[in-house]
Amino acid sequence: MLKTKDTVLEIDNIVKEFPVGKNGKMTACNKVSLCFEKGKTLGIIGESGCGKSTLMKIVMQLEKPTSGQILYHGEDITKLKGEKLRQHRRNIQMVFQDPTTAFNPKMKVKDIICEPLLNFGLIKKGEKEEVAKKYLEMVELPAEFMDRYPHNMSGGQRQRIGIARALVLDPEVLILDESTSALDVSIQKNIIDLINKIQKERNLTIGFVCHDIALVTETSHTVAVMYLGNIVEILPGHKLSKLAMHPYTKALMSAVFDLNMDFSQPIEEINNDISNKIDNINACPFRDRCDCAIELCSRRMPGLKKVSEGHYVACHLDFTV
Numbered sequence: 001m002l003k004t005k006d007t008v009l010e011i012d013n014i015v016k017e018f019p020v021g022k023n024g025k026m027t028a029c030n031k032v033s034l035c036f037e038k039g040k041t042l043g044i045i046g047e048s049g050c051g052k053s054t055l056m057k058i059v060m061q062l063e064k065p066t067s068g069q070i071l072y073h074g075e076d077i078t079k080l081k082g083e084k085l086r087q088h089r090r091n092i093q094m095v096f097q098d099p100t101t102a103f104n105p106k107m108k109v110k111d112i113i114c115e116p117l118l119n120f121g122l123i124k125k126g127e128k129e130e131v132a133k134k135y136l137e138m139v140e141l142p143a144e145f146m147d148r149y150p151h152n153m154s155g156g157q158r159q160r161i162g163i164a165r166a167l168v169l170d171p172e173v174l175i176l177d178e179s180t181s182a183l184d185v186s187i188q189k190n191i192i193d194l195i196n197k198i199q200k201e202r203n204l205t206i207g208f209v210c211h212d213i214a215l216v217t218e219t220s221h222t223v224a225v226m227y228l229g230n231i232v233e234i235l236p237g238h239k240l241s242k243l244a245m246h247p248y249t250k251a252l253m254s255a256v257f258d259l260n261m262d263f264s265q266p267i268e269e270i271n272n273d274i275s276n277k278i279d280n281i282n283a284c285p286f287r288d289r290c291d292c293a294i295e296l297c298s299r300r301m302p303g304l305k306k307v308s309e310g311h312y313v314a315c316h317l318d319f320t321v
């Protein structure tokens with residue numbers, strides 16, 4: 001995935017290893033490179049344990065990478081420390097899966113929304129009501145909600161407060177890590193519509209991590225497919241079902257879109273034992289589950305190759321024939 005003049009944030013060759021046992025290690029992200037474009041949504045999909053959240057935590061500076069860089073407008077933010085890092089945090093904000101756990105239950109909505117601004121000394125206490133009203137309006141909640149406590153709200157309403165709080169510092173990039181997964185389908189749709197609306201209004205750049213492939217397809221301009229720490233395919237979101245080429249992406253898609261699927265049969269589970277698989281850097285990580293695997297797949301890791309504009313696949317199969 002190539003950097004363009006509109007690239008805001010670049011994940012550059014990120015490796016994240018976690019220690020396992022006494023001397024072992026597990027690679028949660030293996031040389032991942034991705035670009036976030038101004039005003040666009042980059043969706044990241046893949047089964048549980050493939051490394052999506054770890055990657056987003058590195059982007060958010062909640063985890064340090066083992067190697068690689070995160071470039072925000074060309075500056076490596078993994079090297080930032082102290083006040084520079086604190087100030088940088090305003091640029092990239094995150095909405096968590098369950099905002100309830102992130103909120104102080106003793107704080108009123110207006111305090112929750114305004115806390116980041118007060119922390120940065122950007123408003124005075126007397127301005128809280130005015131700011132809370134503006135942001136409640138943005139997330140389509142009535143102004144009276146400012147005096148409520150989080151436990152007096154529904155899950156969807158709480159998530160709207162989470163979005164308001166994340167946007168109050170006017171970040172350029174918003175990371176949504178399974179931010180709608182805990183909600184009912186109809187509420188999910190409302191939240192996604194709201195995020196799409198805010199994205200257009202603010203030209204917001206979004207990173208969208210989600211299990212729901214249909215939702216990602218609908219929302220993301222570009223989708224990156226992750227398997228055992230590796231990006232195996234990158235393609236335009238709205239063409240995901242039509243253009244998917246990597247055998248893993250196709251398997252994911254068929255599990256979602258095949259209406260003739262026999263649901264009485266168990267869906268094949270991901271092998272979560274990542275540790276001994278991913279560290280074989282001389283092989284394709286998907287080879288053991290791939291019906292199309294050839295001899296080369298066991299001895300060489302395929303790199304991402306461009307197959308058409310905005311479409312990259314990491315597979316030894318020849319897609320030109």
Ligand SMILES: Nc1ncnc2c1ncn2[C@@H]1O[C@H](COP(=O)(O)OP(=O)(O)OP(=O)(O)O)[C@@H](O)[C@H]1O
Pocket residue numbers: 018019028046047048049050051052053054055274
């Ligand atoms: N702090 C940690 N220490 C050790 N291993 C970790 C740590 N954090 C994550 N992992 C491992 O790294 C791998 C990737 O985890 P991660 O949470 O990034 O996956 P994910 O794709 O976001 O999964 P999910 O969708 O279930 O949240 C997993 O095997 C996980 O067990």
